[in-house]
Amino acid sequence: MTKILVYVEINNNKIEKVSKEIISYTKQTFDDCEICALIAGDNTTIEALKQEVLSLGSDKVYVIQNQFLSEFNVCAYCDVIADFITQDKPDVFLIGATFNGRELAPRIASKLEIGLTADCTALSLDENKKLLATRPTYGGKLMATISSKTVPGFATIRPGAFKFKQPESSKTEICYINSELNLENLLTRTNVLKTDIKEVAEDWTGSDIIIAGGIGLKSKENFELIYKLCELTGAKPAASRAAVELGWAPQSIQVGQTGSSVSPKLYVALGISGALQHMTGVTNALKILAVNTDIDAPIMKIADYAIQADAINILNSLISKLSD
Amino acid sequence: MTFKIIVFIKQVPDTDDIKWTEHNTIQRDGLESVINPYDIGAIQLAKNAKFLLKDCEITAVSMGPLQAQDALKEALAMGCDKAFLLCDKKFAGSDTLATAYVLSQFIKTQYNNADLIICGYQAVDGDTAQTPSGLAQKLDFPQITNVTALKEINSEYSVWFKSTEYYNQQIKITHPAVISTTIKDTEIMPGINGYIKAQNADITILSADDIQADISKTGFSGSPTQVKKAFRPSIERCSELINGTNDNAVECILTLIKKCKEQDCD
Structure with a gap:
């Protein structure tokens, strides 16, 4: 069965809305595919959000716990996720096109030497179950539908492009992945000296x-x-x-x-x-x-x-x- | 030792001025080409770094057709010290992965002592923002994206302001590193000396062989992604024109709003 893997991004201890939107959309649209969610972080973050991830409607949730993932570091997350993709071999891999997602996805693509389509607003599968990802380009003046010769088909998805619908019930299997990667060397190369959280307006893009x-x-x-x-x-x-x-x-x-x-x-x-x-x-x-x-x-x-x-x-x- | 900054720039069509052929390709004739606006922001950051470091050299590099020398001349006039053009038929049609590979080969073969690579956040003709991250990975350099300003720099490390949808940060990064910036409204007005310098400067043109690129990883055939179809967005719906007085219009809007609230919008 075709396996679609959706990366569940965490920001400020919350699940990104776009990650939920992608799970909802793929679950509703590709009914003969297995929809899997992937969440990565340190133990504390994962424990706090596990129940919510399980309620989003995916068939399976993969949980990667690694002590070095306490805050977002693009190099560390890239290595952990690329490692998982290599083992799990999904057919399609999707990440929300948030600021962090747009930084992380191309680094993963480069590591795995696979094609990546940015900021997509529509998805379909061709007759061979390969991903066809459609995106606006030239400032929205042209739409391009893009496929990739490599596997998994990989795309980032524009926030708000799909709508999240909380499923009434969710039969989700949970799989724990122990990541033994030592990421300490990667983490020493960048050092966040100061963070000011912006006041984030209430999300309005999904209003009726x-x-x-x-x-x-x-x-x-x-x-x-x-x-x-x-x-x-x-x-x-x-x-x-x-x-x-x-x-x-x-x-x-x-x-x-x-x-x-x-x-x-x-x-x-x-x-x-x-x-x-x-x-x-x-x-x-x-x-x-x-x-x-x-x-x-x-x-x-x-x-x-x-x-x-x-x-x-x-x-x-x-x-x-x-x-x- | 002189601190070495590489700024990658792209020549792009002026997207405010695009005309289409009937086959949904861009009408290239008479199209103005400009330096990607974010890349001018990258040049500005490089100049700021040079101002603080003093002993620093900025090299502008572009991958593209011979015509892209114009963009490099402009970059030289704006204050870059050297310019390289990566120009080879085997690069044509490269997607972001193939581009990241070509740029990484340039660094590995010509500038393996580069201290800092600064890129614009994305190119306005593609809006993907993928090349800087892809390049950083290929070089195994750390990276910061969404950079809005430089705070401090020395030969070992630098501190940058980063801004995302959730936070503003100050991040310290060890060199060598890749920075990509969202500054794009900068205008650098080259002085007369800049233009004179640019006129006299040589732009070194390098081929796939010169940077020891494996051509199975470059160009159209070396790119994993392929455009299956391109189309002008058709966003027309079956439009219904509502005539009549203001009162009618107001009534119609209120009815629709009411229907939506009652979960039934069709």
Whole structure:
């Protein structure tokens, strides 16, 4: 049976959401494959997160414990994981395209001399069960589907590209792998002198409803209305790159190729023209509704519902109606 | 001993200005080529290091066609001291693994005394960010990615600021090492002296043989990944234009929001 291995990344003692998204997606999409999760760390971290990993819906969980893995060190993690891949020989190996994932995966690929496709937003298997990974390139202007001559098929997956669904029950087998590798020499080469944890905003990319504003809102004051409407509807706010560059909204809520990918049930785009670089971030929205004065704006052909109107008027009307 | 910094740069099409052929390939005619913006950030970091170290030499290296000499001239004008172009038909079509191999062969055969390798975070025509990590592994060097600034440097080690989605860090790394930087909005305006120096400088062109590259690991045939198909993203849905007054529109939006909340969006 085709074996798909998903690396479960831990950051700040939490499982990365993208790792859960990949497990959910592969489990739902490739039903004749064995979906396995791989978690690596020191004993304390593993013990704290083991139950949660077991609940994510994979068929199997591999646990690698090694005392040298107490914090992320790309060289140490690379050696441990590459060693496991060599022994376990999965057909497909997937890692979330987080900052650490994008650093770790190519180092593993280079060590194993295998091909790697970065930042994928879609996956499939060909008739020989080889991985076909699709990714945006040239800033989202072109999509490329890439296969590899080497095994395992290896890809990093864009956060938010797939949706995580907590399974009701999970029959997961657990396998402990004792890693005897001595990584001490690797760890002495880099030394973290100081760490300031950033305040991480609550994850909003998987919200059911996202209301986004763009340049058509004409001012920062008008953009504030997006927040107001979100408060009234329970939606999460988002912005186009243009709105962020004008300083109307923080980069943390930017949607698109250079921002986040989102997967809401409903994406409401107010005053956004719909440049490709923006739209690649919303391809996984179930429904898109766009309001724009310009009937020829690209988004009016892309959206499920297109309303030709002034976004500022619509925003004001919505707010006054909901405030009643 | 002179501290040796290698900066790898890539010449890329100006992605703001891409036109497509009907076969979804890039219309190369008349396309502006520029130094990858992140690589200019890498040159800036190298210059900062040189400023602190004094006895330091910056070498700019690119893999690409002869045309990439333009990018190297630009790098020289910006303050790099030497330039090499890795140019061979057998390099053409290299993916990130093959590229990392070629660059590692350059270091091993020409600069095995390199102290620091600085790369841009990723190339804007590929957005993969894979080559610096792949290269660091091939050389068995430690690495720091997502570097935003240099804090201190001496011949033995350096300290860098790193920023990810969760934290800002200061990391000390022992040389030799690979650094990749997310700085990309730097502009280095070469002075007239820079241009004069660049005009007179020689760019050394090296082939696969010169760097003792095993050509089964380079170029299109030596690359494990292959593009099966390329397509312009088709993101159009069956668009329904809603006409009528503002009131209609508002009503329609509210209904959709309500439906979504009730778990039923179709």
